Amino acid sequence: MDYFLTQVAGFWFELVSLASDPITYVYLVCSVFLGIVFGALPGLTATLAVTILTGFFGNKFPLEQSLIALIGAYVGAIYGGSYPSILLNIPGTAASAATAMDGNPLAKQGRGGEALGMTTTASFIGTLIGTGFLLVFVWLLLMISKNIASPEKALLALFGILLSGTLMSKDLVLKGWISGLIGLAMAMVGLDPILSETRYTFGWSYLMSGFQVVPVLMGAFAVPQIMDGMRADGSIGQKVDVGRIVPRIGTVMRRFPTIARSGVIGTGIGALPGVGEDVAGWVSYGVGRTVCKDGDKFGTGSVNGLLSAEAANNAAIGGALIPLLVLGIPGSPPAAALLGALKINNVIPGPTIDPQLILHVVAILVMASFTMAIMGLLTARVFIMVLRIPQTIFLPVVMVLTTIGSFSVGGGINDLYLMLAVGFVAFAMNAMHYPIAPLVIGVILGPLFDETFRRSLLISDGDLSTFWTRPGAAILLALNVALVVSQLPIVKRLFTGRKRSPI
Amino acid sequence: MKRSAGLRICAAILALGVGSATAQDYPYRDITTAVVWGAGGGTDTINRMIMAEMEKELPVSINVINQTGGVAGSNGMVYVMNQPDDGYTLVGLSESNVTAAVQGGWDKKFDYWYPFIVGGSPDLISVPKDSPYNTIDDLVAAAKDAPGTIPAAASGAGSIHHLNLLALEKGADVTFKFVPYKGSAPGQEAAMAGEVALVVTSLAEQAPLIAGGELKPLATLTPDAAAVGDIAIPSAFDSIGGLDQYLPLKQAIGFAVHASASDDVKAKLGAAFEKAMAGDTVAEWAKTNYYDIGGQYGDEATELFRKLESNFAWTLFDLGATEVDPSTLGIEKP
Numbered sequence: 089m090d091y092f093l094t095q096v097a098g099f100w101f102e103l104v105s106l107a108s109d110p111i112t113y114v115y116l117v118c119s120v121f122l123g124i125v126f127g128a129l130p131g132l133t134a135t136l137a138v139t140i141l142t143g144f145f146g147n148k149f150p151l152e153q154s155l156i157a158l159i160g161a162y163v164g165a166i167y168g169g170s171y172p173s174i175l176l177n178i179p180g181t182a183a184s185a186a187t188a189m190d191g192n193p194l195a196k197q198g199r200g201g202e203a204l205g206m207t208t209t210a211s212f213i214g215t216l217i218g219t220g221f222l223l224v225f226v227w228l229l230l231m232i233s234k235n236i237a238s239p240e241k242a243l244l245a246l247f248g249i250l251l252s253g254t255l256m257s258k259d260l261v262l263k264g265w266i267s268g269l270i271g272l273a274m275a276m277v278g279l280d281p282i283l284s285e286t287r288y289t290f291g292w293s294y295l296m297s298g299f300q301v302v303p304v305l306m307g308a309f310a311v312p313q314i315m316d317g318m319r320a321d322g323s324i325g326q327k328v329d330v331g332r333i334v335p336r337i338g339t340v341m342r343r344f345p346t347i348a349r350s351g352v353i354g355t356g357i358g359a360l361p362g363v364g365e366d367v368a369g370w371v372s373y374g375v376g377r378t379v380c381k382d383g384d385k386f387g388t389g390s391v392n393g394l395l396s397a398e399a400a401n402n403a404a405i406g407g408a409l410i411p412l413l414v415l416g417i418p419g420s421p422p423a424a425a426l427l428g429a430l431k432i433n434n435v436i437p438g439p440t441i442d443p444q445l446i447l448h449v450v451a452i453l454v455m456a457s458f459t460m461a462i463m464g465l466l467t468a469r470v471f472i473m474v475l476r477i478p479q480t481i482f483l484p485v486v487m488v489l490t491t492i493g494s495f496s497v498g499g500g501i502n503d504l505y506l507m508l509a510v511g512f513v514a515f516a517m518n519a520m521h522y523p524i525a526p527l528v529i530g531v532i533l534g535p536l537f538d539e540t541f542r543r544s545l546l547i548s549d550g551d552l553s554t555f556w557t558r559p560g561a562a563i564l565l566a567l568n569v570a571l572v573v574s575q576l577p578i579v580k581r582l583f584t585g586r587k588r589s590p591i
Numbered sequence: 592m593k594r595s596a597g598l599r600i601c602a603a604i605l606a607l608g609v610g611s612a613t614a615q616d617y618p619y620r621d622i623t624t625a626v627v628w629g630a631g632g633g634t635d636t637i638n639r640m641i642m643a644e645m646e647k648e649l650p651v652s653i654n655v656i657n658q659t660g661g662v663a664g665s666n667g668m669v670y671v672m673n674q675p676d677d678g679y680t681l682v683g684l685s686e687s688n689v690t691a692a693v694q695g696g697w698d699k700k701f702d703y704w705y706p707f708i709v710g711g712s713p714d715l716i717s718v719p720k721d722s723p724y725n726t727i728d729d730l731v732a733a734a735k736d737a738p739g740t741i742p743a744a745a746s747g748a749g750s751i752h753h754l755n756l757l758a759l760e761k762g763a764d765v766t767f768k769f770v771p772y773k774g775s776a777p778g779q780e781a782a783m784a785g786e787v788a789l790v791v792t793s794l795a796e797q798a799p800l801i802a803g804g805e806l807k808p809l810a811t812l813t814p815d816a817a818a819v820g821d822i823a824i825p826s827a828f829d830s831i832g833g834l835d836q837y838l839p840l841k842q843a844i845g846f847a848v849h850a851s852a853s854d855d856v857k858a859k860l861g862a863a864f865e866k867a868m869a870g871d872t873v874a875e876w877a878k879t880n881y882y883d884i885g886g887q888y889g890d891e892a893t894e895l896f897r898k899l900e901s902n903f904a905w906t907l908f909d910l911g912a913t914e915v916d917p918s919t920l921g922i923e924k925p
Contacts, residue, residue, distance in 0.1 A: 135630075138630075139630045139657065142630060142639075143639070143654065143655050143656065146639055146643045146655075148643065234780075234783055234784055235784055236784065237781065237784040237785070237786040238781070238786060279662060281747070281771070281773055282771055283748060283771075283912065284694070284747055284748045284749065284771075284912055285912070286695070286914065293661070293662070293665070293695060293696060293697075296661065296662050296695065296696065297660040297661050297662070297666065300660070361776075361777070361780055415780070415783075415800070415805075416776070416799050416800070417776045417777075417779075417780050418631065418776075424629065424630060424631040425630040425631055426631070427630075427631035428630045428631035428632070428635050428636055428639070431631070431636040431880065432636055432639050432640055432643075434875070434876060434879045434880070436798065436799045436879065436880065437799065438798075438799020438800055438802070438803055439799060439800065439802065439803020439804065439805055440799050440802040440803050441799075539773065543770060543771075543772075546768075546770055547742050547768075547770060547786060547787070
């Protein structure tokens with residue numbers, strides 16, 4: 089309890105000193121805006137935004153100030169990814185792929201303004217929840233993340249792939265799993281993580297580094313979306329009812345359980361080293377679908393679905409900073425870029441970190457989330473206007489931005505061919521009602537699964553019992569099994585009380 | 592008429608541009624350094640630090656970017672290779688890049704580069720805080736009793752830390768169960784979670800965890816002892832006799848310019864590098880981050896990298912982990 093009080097007191101002190109310095113606001117507004125732009129442009133990621141700013145600030149500015157800019161951009165970019173997800177059904181970053189599931193149907197129903205407003209609120213509260221955990225429960229979460237070894241990570245990755253396969257299928261669950269397994273197979277291409285042997289590279293050096301996530305993401309979501317848009321009669325823009333953007337207090341209060349639950353899930357996922365915002369959104373969305381009363385309406389424009397995804401990916405930021413600050417192990421790719429910024433300034437994060445710095449980071453996160461909320465609510469009215477632009481004019485522009493985004497990861501022209509190839513495959517899969525999201529999740533989580541699964545067996549000398557003799561692994565294994573078994577027709581029939589359309 | 596006047600103006604501007612370009616000395620425009628490893632890693636951090644210092648000695652700015660991926664950082668090296676050798680594109684690299692050729696990432700020997708070495712951090716062997724082993728002798732004795740069963744973490748096959756582990760095995764005549772990780776941080780994390788019994792990474796990477804009591808250091812793999820705060824770390828050379836045949840094998844982190852660049856470019860970069868390395872900022876940075884300062888460049892650094900290349904390439908070849916036979920690339924046996 090004493091610890092709690094000193095942390096909170098220290099936090100208020102930091103917050104006041106931060107808020108009373110006018111330069112803070114200059115940094116905050118610029119960096120959050122930059123972050124939102126990076127997040128909103130398809131293919132440009134939060135990692136890229138933070139990396140570029142790390143290069144710009146270097147050790148030329150005081151660390152206190154560069155941290156404001158870096159964290160501001162991080163928060164902004166994770167939030168900004170939700171704009172194209174909702175408005176265009178193209179996730180701006182991998183983190184907001186789950187946001188598109190319910191965000192875009194809402195926009196199509198003319199509730200885009202409401203969706204943007206709710207997203208902003210959820211991102212805001214989500215960030216604050218993650219930050220709260222960073223402030224108060226840092227040591228508890230650290231204990232959890234320190235005890236997660238290879239078997240748990242492998243099962244978690246598998247759970248993520250199976251879960252997205254289960255959730256995304258419109259008719260047969262099997263189709264979602266097939267899509268997820270294709271993604272998993274794609275992740276096998278390249279140098280294998282254990283022995284550094286080449287796999288499925290056919291002697292082509294481009295394939296040795298494996299398939300990069302960004303071109304696959306853009307190919308899977310943006311290309312088919314653009315093709316569909318161009319095929320449809322797009323001579324006039326969609327009708328847009330802007331309506332009320334700032335949500336009513338009552339609505340937020342009613343949705344609060346969803347937001348709070350998603351925030352806690354997001355923080356937990358973010359705190360696991362190597363698993364970040366990209367996964368947090370999906371897991372929370374999956375949990376929401378099972379727990380919420382309107383779970384069967386997820387995917388058709390459910391506000392709860394939107395909130396589940398969006399609160400979680402922003403909460404993951406606070407979570408990802410926990411192992412970074414107290415172990416020196418980044419919890420997500422943008423956190424790795426932050427690690428570089430700290431090290432250039434002679435700050436070595438780890439168990440010996442100055443506790444004052446954690447409080448400073450918490451204060452920045454709080455300020456950044458307020459900035460993000462205000463800017464988001466003010467600019468939503470402008471952003472939503474893109475829907476009024478005729479698609480024949482707008483979509484080619486999106487295609488150019490998407491291409492730039494895919495090119496930005498550094499694999500050269502081959503990454504663009506990859507994007508197009510995945511795009512055509514995705515288009516065909518969409519036409520046959522195979523969900524494409526599990527494929528992308530497979531590509532994102534596949535390398536993690538591959539590496540940790542094989543390493544678990546390497547350490548246990550091939551003994552499979554390593555996946556159920558550890559308590560954490562046993563729970564996760566049970567979840568995986570339950571997920572698959574629950575889809576068997578015979579088991580489904582037992583649950584006649586809670587009848588649902590096949591998921 | 593009007594058109595030809597316009598053309599003439601264009602030509603004049605062009606001529607002026609070209610004229611001034613040849614007349615001006617290197618460097619007259621900004622330099623870009625492409626780091627082949629990711630943001631937040633040792634090579635990235637060192638390059639951002641040294642470039643900021645060298646900038647003060649040069650009339651232009653230096654931008655640091657990351658060009659990651661490929662095999663042993665080959666994407667970044669190929670990227671810089673394809674830029675003109677005019678000294679405006681440098682490559683930020685480390686000793687681990689010497690395996691790119693034998694692993695099939697590109698087809699150049701490392702003497703393609705003219706390297707500058709900023710420094711490196713010595714490797715050490717550590718165990719989890721609650722480990723039964725308290726000295727390197729305990730560990731070696733346990734490994735002799737149960738050969739090939741004690742799981743040891745190091746970054747992927749062919750990394751500097753893996754080679755240090757191999758050298759320790761040869762020197763002490765023991766075998767561990769090598770468990771590769773993608774980088775040092777995940778390996779250390781695994782040691783803290785008790786997934787492996789020991790981890791070999793650099794002092795710079797372990798220092799905060801040692802100071803925080805999360806890892807227990809057993810010995811350095813260099814002839815010199817080290818210390819983190821009050822915790823003294825003895826040298827493994829003191830207790831294991833045959834180690835000096837195989838070790839030390841040290842990190843060399845820095846940057847490079849095309850070896851084909853002009854002497855003027857090399858001299859200018861060399862002068863700025865020397866001044867930057869002599870400054871207090873670098874010294875203070877190295878001390879806080881547990882790095883040993885290098886400062887070699889030119890022939891001395893080329894020779895150092897040649898030795899590393901030969902050692903790494905043939906060790907990997909013996910392990911059967913190469914795509915290309917080192918002898919076809921003209922890499923001599925160590």
